[in-house]
Amino acid sequence: MLPVFIAIGAFLPLLFLLVQTLMDKP
Structure with missing residues (x-):
């Protein structure tokens, strides 16, 4: 289960x- 959280x-x-990159560039 730990590798899943990682x-x-x-x-x-x-x-x-x-x-953020997609939002920044139209």
């Missing part, structure tokens, strides 16, 4: 960064 912890910031 994967989510690593994936969420990347997803947030991707969303």
Whole structure:
């Protein structure tokens, strides 16, 4: 179960960064 939390912890910031990049560029 721990690797799942690590994967989510690593994936969420990347997803947030991707969303910010898409929002920044029209």
